[in-house]
Amino acid sequence: xxxxxxxxQAAGVSVATVSRALSGRxxxxxxxQEAVQHAAAELGYVVSSSASGLASGxxxxxxxxxxxxxxxxxxxxxxxxxxxxxxxxxxTTLYQLTKDRGQREKVFSDFLLRQRVxxxxxxxxxxxxxxxxxxxxxxxxxxxxxxxxxxxxxxxVDDEGISSLATKHxxxxxxxxxxxxxxxxxxxxxxxxxxxxxxxYEKALHDxxxxxxxxxxxxxxxxxxxxxxxxxxxxxxPAGHPTALLAAxxxxxxxxxxxxxxxxxxxxxxxxxxxxxNHDLSEMFGLTTIEQxxxxxxxxxxxxxxxxxxxEEPAHAHxxxxxxxxxxxTSRPIDxx
Amino acid sequence: xxxxxxxxQAAGVSVATVSRALSGRxxxxxxxQEAVQHAAAELGYVVSSSASGLASGxxxxxxxxxxxxxxxxxxxxxxxxxxxxxxxxxxTTLYQLTKDRGQREKVFSDFLLRQRVxxxxxxxxxxxxxxxxxxxxxxxxxxxxxxxxxxxxxxxVDDEGISSLATKHxxxxxxxxxxxxxxxxxxxxxxxxxxxxxxxYEKALHDxxxxxxxxxxxxxxxxxxxxxxxxxxxxxxPAGHPTALLAAxxxxxxxxxxxxxxxxxxxxxxxxxxxxxNHDLSEMFGLTTIEQxxxxxxxxxxxxxxxxxxxEEPAHAHxxxxxxxxxxxTSRPIDxx
DNA sequence: TTGAAAGCGCTAACAG
DNA sequence: CTGTTAGCGCTTTCAA
Numbered sequence: 162x163x164x165x166x167x168x169x170q171a172a173g174v175s176v177a178t179v180s181r182a183l184s185g186r187x188x189x190x191x192x193x194q195e196a197v198q199h200a201a202a203e204l205g206y207v208v209s210s211s212a213s214g215l216a217s218g219x220x221x222x223x224x225x226x227x228x229x230x231x232x233x234x235x236x237x238x239x240x241x242x243x244x245x246x247x248x249x250x251x252x253t254t255l256y257q258l259t260k261d262r263g264q265r266e267k268v269f270s271d272f273l274l275r276q277r278v279x280x281x282x283x284x285x286x287x288x289x290x291x292x293x294x295x296x297x298x299x300x301x302x303x304x305x306x307x308x309x310x311x312x313x314x315x316x317x318v319d320d321e322g323i324s325s326l327a328t329k330h331x332x333x334x335x336x337x338x339x340x341x342x343x344x345x346x347x348x349x350x351x352x353x354x355x356x357x358x359x360x361x362y363e364k365a366l367h368d369x370x371x372x373x374x375x376x377x378x379x380x381x382x383x384x385x386x387x388x389x390x391x392x393x394x395x396x397x398x399p400a401g402h403p404t405a406l407l408a409a410x411x412x413x414x415x416x417x418x419x420x421x422x423x424x425x426x427x428x429x430x431x432x433x434x435x436x437x438x439n440h441d442l443s444e445m446f447g448l449t450t451i452e453q454x455x456x457x458x459x460x461x462x463x464x465x466x467x468x469x470x471x472x473e474e475p476a477h478a479h480x481x482x483x484x485x486x487x488x489x490x491t492s493r494p495i496d497x498x
Numbered sequence: 499x500x501x502x503x504x505x506x507q508a509a510g511v512s513v514a515t516v517s518r519a520l521s522g523r524x525x526x527x528x529x530x531q532e533a534v535q536h537a538a539a540e541l542g543y544v545v546s547s548s549a550s551g552l553a554s555g556x557x558x559x560x561x562x563x564x565x566x567x568x569x570x571x572x573x574x575x576x577x578x579x580x581x582x583x584x585x586x587x588x589x590t591t592l593y594q595l596t597k598d599r600g601q602r603e604k605v606f607s608d609f610l611l612r613q614r615v616x617x618x619x620x621x622x623x624x625x626x627x628x629x630x631x632x633x634x635x636x637x638x639x640x641x642x643x644x645x646x647x648x649x650x651x652x653x654x655v656d657d658e659g660i661s662s663l664a665t666k667h668x669x670x671x672x673x674x675x676x677x678x679x680x681x682x683x684x685x686x687x688x689x690x691x692x693x694x695x696x697x698x699y700e701k702a703l704h705d706x707x708x709x710x711x712x713x714x715x716x717x718x719x720x721x722x723x724x725x726x727x728x729x730x731x732x733x734x735x736p737a738g739h740p741t742a743l744l745a746a747x748x749x750x751x752x753x754x755x756x757x758x759x760x761x762x763x764x765x766x767x768x769x770x771x772x773x774x775x776n777h778d779l780s781e782m783f784g785l786t787t788i789e790q791x792x793x794x795x796x797x798x799x800x801x802x803x804x805x806x807x808x809x810e811e812p813a814h815a816h817x818x819x820x821x822x823x824x825x826x827x828t829s830r831p832i833d834x835x
Numbered sequence: 836t837t838g839a840a841a842g843c844g845c846t847a848a849c850a851g
Numbered sequence: 852c853t854g855t856t857a858g859c860g861c862t863t864t865c866a867a
Contacts, residue, residue, distance in 0.1 A: 175838045210614045212860035214548035231573035277547040386782040445723040512854045549844035
């Protein structure tokens with residue numbers, strides 16, 4: 162392993178100049194710059210992150226906190242984050258937080274605080290103020306994705322606006338009996354995303370003078386299989402089923418479509434379905450949905466973080482755009498006159 | 499930030515003793531051990547990974563190379579890896595390799611070589627011998643998941659055996675015209691997993707004295723939507739369709755089931771379908787499949803790596819078990835006598 | 836713009 | 852079992 166000294170020697174300059182030339186900090190003459198670059202390439206020299214980190218306090222590494230990886234949203238955000246970070250020459254260190262309190266404390270005390278990272282991105286993990294404080298005290302910038310964190314710049318979609326928009330789409334088509342498949346306690350722990358989505362749904366109904374019917378609202382765990390089960394109950398009700406259904410995620414919406422099919426209902430003739438996400442599978446099912454772009458959210462989070470790391474004006478909480486994508490799973494309800 | 503000196507002072511011992519007590523290397527009296535532990539907890543002391551890494555050459559960090567994250571298999575493997583690594587006190591640093599050659603070289607020259615990691619796990623990325631050499635030269639243990647790497651301990655399922663088993667299952671039910679949905683050039687780049695799966699399928703047919711019919715073999719990109727399209731072509735053929743279908747992944751198998759349904763075919767009456775994976779969605783579709791457990795593969799890979807890091811006898815290439823899970827998507831073919 | 840030199844915080848001989 | 856001390860390889864004053 163070539164060290165900085167070897168490069169200095171080969172380039173005929175001091176180690177200080179090599180350091181400056183390679184890091185871009187401090188000024189270096191064009192000739193020295195060139196010589197160093199050349200020598201470094203020749204020797205295959207790469208700075209040691211430990212040594213550089215120890216001396217400078219900067220690690221060029223960002224910690225990313227996620228609750229799960231095997232889930233469309235998180236995987237996409239993660240891809241966006243790691244891609245952008247790599248472009249900027251940063252490493253991505255992954256911390257998967259489980260429900261286990263002990264493990265979570267350990268992540269904070271043993272992992273994050275061991276100074277391996279310059280900054281942290283929390284994806285849908287609700288940090289308590291102590292945790293936020295701890296990072297703050299270490300002067301580690303923190304950006305949140307997916308839910309507002311007190312005093313932390315955060316990136317998130319407008320969950321209420323999303324479900325309100327979806328509901329309005331159905332109402333504007335003429336639907337009055339609109340069902341809702343949201344989250345359950347289990348999925349509502351961190352940011353109450355399901356709750357917010359339900360609120361938007363209810364608001365839109367209210368605004369249209371439609372009463373909320375709790376019997377039309379079901380909870381599931383954001384997976385296709387569970388939404389399938391739940392939708393079957395909703396749609397199989399002999400007292401009559403809703404003419405439209407809003408699901409808090411595309412995967413659940415697809416589960417509902419499959420449930421409808423298995424009951425012999427034609428979508429959208431007998432049932433309109435709207436989801437949220439614009440998941441990779443939604444096009445295949447002709448699913449009308451509200452698009453959110455998790456990759457972009459990840460990339461934006463990195464951009465915000467870099468500003469903070471570089472000490473530029475801190476970006477503030479920030480809503481991510483969403484838009485209605487109308488496909489073939491929604492239409493006017495059957496005229497029952 | 500409390501440093502090792504503060505702890506030493508508080509515990510009334512030398513920094514060397516603190517280091518020994520906290521790292522478990524070298525012997526420390528019970529009383530000193532206790533005093534150090536106490537002082538460290540009191541002061542909220544955590545070793546600086548940069549300083550420790552610089553002094554010892556060990557970083558307690560493992561680099562993981564993956565081609566994508568947003569895919570069931572990779573996400574599961576990643577979850578398994580990061581969970582086990584965290585249990586062992588290691589961090590997980592993620593490197594997402596794109597097809598871009600330049601970026602890939604950069605990962606090697608700039609990222610891995612900057613000594614941030616103690617070892618590397620490559621998940622379905624085919625490293626060339628130079629890359630393997632580079633890691634070897636740096637004395638960084640390397641473990642592969644998902645494909646044999648020359649001279650590298652690797653964990654992988656027996657792709658040929660898997661598809662052979664699946665095919666035999668169909669043959670034993672009485673099927674003779676068995677279609678196959680495999681990968682395409684795009685998905686075959688790294689380890690030719692699709693090719694191996696096709697080979698197993700063909701072998702099983704041969705063994706049963708059935709000729710391979712290329713018209714029954716289609717390629718797709720391992721996604722549900724594309725498999726849906728491809729299956730439609732296969733099943734819609736007016737000259738007659740196969741009575742059974744083997745897909746190289748569960749997602750593709752589900753795409754085929756949906757295609758069959760949309761053509762009015764009943765699974766398994768008119769068409770038996772087998773997949774590979776035991777994906778989260780497979781149960782919901784009653785899909786008969788060959789199970790592979792990616793979480794376990796990730797965990798096993800970590801175990802192998804830790805042996806190498808600790809200098810124990812190197813684990814060798816290793817096949818992961820698979821098993822046939824019969825559900826309701828396969829049955830005897832209709833008796834057409 | 837450059838070089839000399841003092842650390843960064845820890846580990847690992849080494850000596851006791 | 853414990854303390855002393857010399858680095859680990861770089862960054863960053865400081866002075867030139």
